[in-house]
Amino acid sequence: MAIDLSSVGRSISPIASVGNVLNGTTKVKDTDKKTGITGFEKILDSAKGMLMETEAYTNAAEEAEMSYMLGLNDNLSDLLVAQTKASVSLQYTVAVRNAVVDAYKEIMALQF
Numbered sequence: 254m255a256i257d258l259s260s261v262g263r264s265i266s267p268i269a270s271v272g273n274v275l276n277g278t279t280k281v282k283d284t285d286k287k288t289g290i291t292g293f294e295k296i297l298d299s300a301k302g303m304l305m306e307t308e309a310y311t312n313a314a315e316e317a318e319m320s321y322m323l324g325l326n327d328n329l330s331d332l333l334v335a336q337t338k339a340s341v342s343l344q345y346t347v348a349v350r351n352a353v354v355d356a357y358k359e360i361m362a363l364q365f
Contacts, residue, residue: 303349307342314339 317335320326 300349300353303342303346307339307346310335310339310342 314332314335317326317332321329321332326332
């Protein structure tokens with residue numbers, strides 16, 4: 254039985270733009286003319302979405318663990334998949350947070 258982690262990959266792709274902005278490979282437009290949303294708002298919304306999705310994966314893993322411990326679910330692979338999704342999502346969230354903190358420190362160290 255293969256572990257399906259495809260849903261984790263979908264949550265990572267919108268956040269990839271944050272890494273590109275931090276690396277300087279993508280410029281953030283001030284305001285999108287169609288929606289009126291600023292570049293910072295897009296990044297902030299992506300970060301909020303990533304945090305909410307990480308929380309959802311963590312809650313799903315906790316529910317799977319409780320149902321396994323109570324004997325409601327005998328399938329150990331479902332529990333392992335839920336825990337792996339939560340772990341990968343949390344690791345990615347922490348990595349993005351660390352990159353943002355490093356970028357903030359670099360900006361604060363600039364001398365004008």
